[in-house]
Amino acid sequence: MIKNRLFIKILVTYLCIIISTLAMLGVLLSFLLNNFFIYNKQMEMRVKANDITKLVKPFLVNKRDPAELIGLLNLADRNLGTEIWVIDPKGFVIAAAADQQAHEGNLVDAADIRDMQQGKVSIRKGKSQLYDETVLWVITPVVEENNRVIGGIIMYSPIIGIAQTMLKVRNLFIYSAVVSILFSTVVVYFLSRYVTGPLQKINRVAKQLASGNLAERVSVKQGDEIGDLGMAFNHMASQIEKNEKMRRDFLADVSHELRSPLASIQGFIEAMIDGKDKTPEKRKKYLGILHDESLRLARLVNELLDLSKMESGSMDIVRESVDIAKIVQDSAIKVSTVVNDKKIRVYQDEPGQRVMVLGNRDRLEQVMTNLLDNACRFAPAGSEIGVRLSENAADITVTVRDEGEGIPEAELPYIWERFYKVDKARSRGQGGTGLGLAIVKHIIQSLGGRVFVSSIKGSGTEIGFVLPRSQ
Ligand SMILES: Nc1ncnc2c1ncn2[C@@H]1O[C@H](COP(=O)(O)OP(=O)(O)OP(=O)(O)O)[C@@H](O)[C@H]1O
Numbered sequence: 001m002i003k004n005r006l007f008i009k010i011l012v013t014y015l016c017i018i019i020s021t022l023a024m025l026g027v028l029l030s031f032l033l034n035n036f037f038i039y040n041k042q043m044e045m046r047v048k049a050n051d052i053t054k055l056v057k058p059f060l061v062n063k064r065d066p067a068e069l070i071g072l073l074n075l076a077d078r079n080l081g082t083e084i085w086v087i088d089p090k091g092f093v094i095a096a097a098a099d100q101q102a103h104e105g106n107l108v109d110a111a112d113i114r115d116m117q118q119g120k121v122s123i124r125k126g127k128s129q130l131y132d133e134t135v136l137w138v139i140t141p142v143v144e145e146n147n148r149v150i151g152g153i154i155m156y157s158p159i160i161g162i163a164q165t166m167l168k169v170r171n172l173f174i175y176s177a178v179v180s181i182l183f184s185t186v187v188v189y190f191l192s193r194y195v196t197g198p199l200q201k202i203n204r205v206a207k208q209l210a211s212g213n214l215a216e217r218v219s220v221k222q223g224d225e226i227g228d229l230g231m232a233f234n235h236m237a238s239q240i241e242k243n244e245k246m247r248r249d250f251l252a253d254v255s256h257e258l259r260s261p262l263a264s265i266q267g268f269i270e271a272m273i274d275g276k277d278k279t280p281e282k283r284k285k286y287l288g289i290l291h292d293e294s295l296r297l298a299r300l301v302n303e304l305l306d307l308s309k310m311e312s313g314s315m316d317i318v319r320e321s322v323d324i325a326k327i328v329q330d331s332a333i334k335v336s337t338v339v340n341d342k343k344i345r346v347y348q349d350e351p352g353q354r355v356m357v358l359g360n361r362d363r364l365e366q367v368m369t370n371l372l373d374n375a376c377r378f379a380p381a382g383s384e385i386g387v388r389l390s391e392n393a394a395d396i397t398v399t400v401r402d403e404g405e406g407i408p409e410a411e412l413p414y415i416w417e418r419f420y421k422v423d424k425a426r427s428r429g430q431g432g433t434g435l436g437l438a439i440v441k442h443i444i445q446s447l448g449g450r451v452f453v454s455s456i457k458g459s460g461t462e463i464g465f466v467l468p469r470s471q
């Protein structure tokens, strides 16, 4: 369908251009040629008429026998392909070639007589009393030495030859129009196939994609805009496929993360309903675990909500000038109260100095807690966790360094993705969901900063962020 429509549109356009160009050219050319031919013919007739006048003059001057004159005219007519009449000063035909003698004694056109009497040579074109067709005729006066007009000659010449030539030219144009129309139909056919082939492919694959067949791709290998379209289309298809996979993975991850606390809550409640070990201590212990698990669930749900708000851009983080040094100190103290087996030390270029950044206190605390929480979780007991706050003219940098197991280099780019855990089994055992760093990255980026990480497997990790200073 598409193919035919496009084919017809291009073809009509082509034909319009060809036909109008040829028609314009044809009209112009025939006009120019016609003028050129007639001009040439006129020049030629002037010369001939002039020669004949010289021959006729002695007859008129000496009033010689017209029979001789007629012999001369017969000869001239035959050789020049014209008709020649000799006229007296009043415009009466006094001699014509043998086949024209019936005209002798007639008066020629008044305009011709007037021109001749004034001694002018003139050329006219039109229907004459003599021929049916259009002819050219030239009137030349015969003048004596004292400038007296003693007669003249009229020479008629048909322009049928010119008309025939013009007809040939027109036919030539019609032939070439037909040939170029045929030729361009073939060209347009292939051109439209070249364009519509890939379009049809893309159309087909687009329908496949719409019906859920996301692995489908087009193979358009043209090195032009159509090829570009094919590539852009494939790129789009890949993005759709990727998004679809992300959506599916996300759902799987969320349900997976929800399942373990739910399962353990279920297990402990069942144990309590069973009532086998009903000692108050056991019950208290179970309730404590249930409380922990429900907290974990609540945290997970909150973090997911936060993340989805940040990802959809619907979370506005209020920006104000805050003292990052204080936030770092406070979060270090807060985490220290929960973690007793590791020392957390804060290093600052100028200790005690306020360092102002544009940010949000609660969100930056959330960032610090996440980073410190990770460091504590992966560092060995008794080791030191260092937090360094350094500043320069444009921005500040906060780095959290631990002496833990580190992160393999190949995993480094992925740790910022949600639900990503290097050691899946172990992290879950330790309560991680893999959302912490994803949240950190979103917060820092929405504050106009960037995150970084470097790690040496086995000897520790340095992770942190850079934020612009508030002026
Ligand atoms: N300091 C660190 N040392 C070693 N590995 C780390 C460190 N920080 C992060 N990782 C790795 O990066 C993964 C992602 O960290 P992230 O904070 O996003 O998730 P989590 O800590 O596992 O879970 P959550 O923070 O949601 O409780 C972690 O599971 C861990 O494998």
Ligand SMILES: [Mg+2]
Pocket (backbone or CB within 6 Å): 370, 373, 374, 432, 435, 436, 437
């Ligand atoms: Mg974490």
